Amino acid sequence: DAGITQSPRYKITETGRQVTLMCHQTWSHSYMFWYRQDLGHGLRLIYYSAAADITDKGEVPDGYVVSRSKTENFPLTLESATRSQTSVYFCASGLTAGASTDTQYFGPGTRLTVL
Amino acid sequence: KQEVTQIPAALSVPEGENLVLNCSFTDSAIYNLQWFRQDPGKGLTSLLLIQSSQREQTSGRLNASLDKSSGRSTLYIAASQPGDSATYLCAVLTSGTYKYIFGTGTRLKVLA
Numbered sequence: 001d002a003g004i005t006q007s008p009r010y011k012i013t014e015t016g017r018q019v020t021l022m023c024h025q026t027w028s029h030s031y032m033f034w035y036r037q038d039l040g041h042g043l044r045l046i047y048y049s050a051a052a053d054i055t056d057k058g059e060v061p062d063g064y065v066v067s068r069s070k071t072e073n074f075p076l077t078l079e080s081a082t083r084s085q086t087s088v089y090f091c092a093s094g095l096t097a098g099a100s101t102d103t104q105y106f107g108p109g110t111r112l113t114v115l
Numbered sequence: 116k117q118e119v120t121q122i123p124a125a126l127s128v129p130e131g132e133n134l135v136l137n138c139s140f141t142d143s144a145i146y147n148l149q150w151f152r153q154d155p156g157k158g159l160t161s162l163l164l165i166q167s168s169q170r171e172q173t174s175g176r177l178n179a180s181l182d183k184s185s186g187r188s189t190l191y192i193a194a195s196q197p198g199d200s201a202t203y204l205c206a207v208l209t210s211g212t213y214k215y216i217f218g219t220g221t222r223l224k225v226l227a
Binding site for chain 2: 031033035040041042043044045048050058059090094096098099100101102103104105106107108109111
């Protein structure tokens with residue numbers, strides 16, 4: 001089915017472990033985004049990508065690594081997980097052209113707990 | 116730096132009431148503003164997108180308005196129902212960027 005999917009939906013890990021969250025979209029959108037959602041902060045942008053092999057930092061990038069070798073995939077890696085990275089992570093994609101019609105479509109989220 | 120604020124943080128109303136959720140933003144140079152709904156433990160569902168040149172958008176019982184000059188948007192929900200209970204998020208796409216800035220949301224509870 002067309003859309004944007006995330007895996008896993010739920011993940012429990014331990015401090016110091018590496019974790020990769022996957023995001024896949026079937027629309028061939030050029031832009032993809034990773035947000036985290038925490039109580040009291042709303043959604044905050046971690047990283048985004050304008051195209052394959054082009055990525056840039058968002059508001060809260062520390063402790064995260066991204067890559068985009070294919071247009072449809074945008075994995076987010078926590079190289080050494082910390083308790084402060086316990087959060088709900090949302091991936092989004094969009095055809096962004098710098099216009100008022102721009103929008104983003106959000107995945108279902110991954111709930112990550114770091115013990 | 117764009118900042119988005121939503122008031123109130125939480126709201127509880129009896130079924131059938133008309134209600135207004137507020138969103139304010141500091142930089143009026145925007146491409147658009149979008150209202151989302153989020154159910155507990157779920158993802159984001161887009162409700163309405165208002166382009167910078169538009170004043171309002173309507174979908175069913177929902178009406179969203181935009182006043183760029185004052186940096187404000189409102190989401191009006193008519194004849195509220197228990198099924199409207201959710202968190203409502205406002206997000207702004209600032210001109211010259213590709214990043215939505217989100218408010219912290221209004222948690223709505225409609226009592227039967």
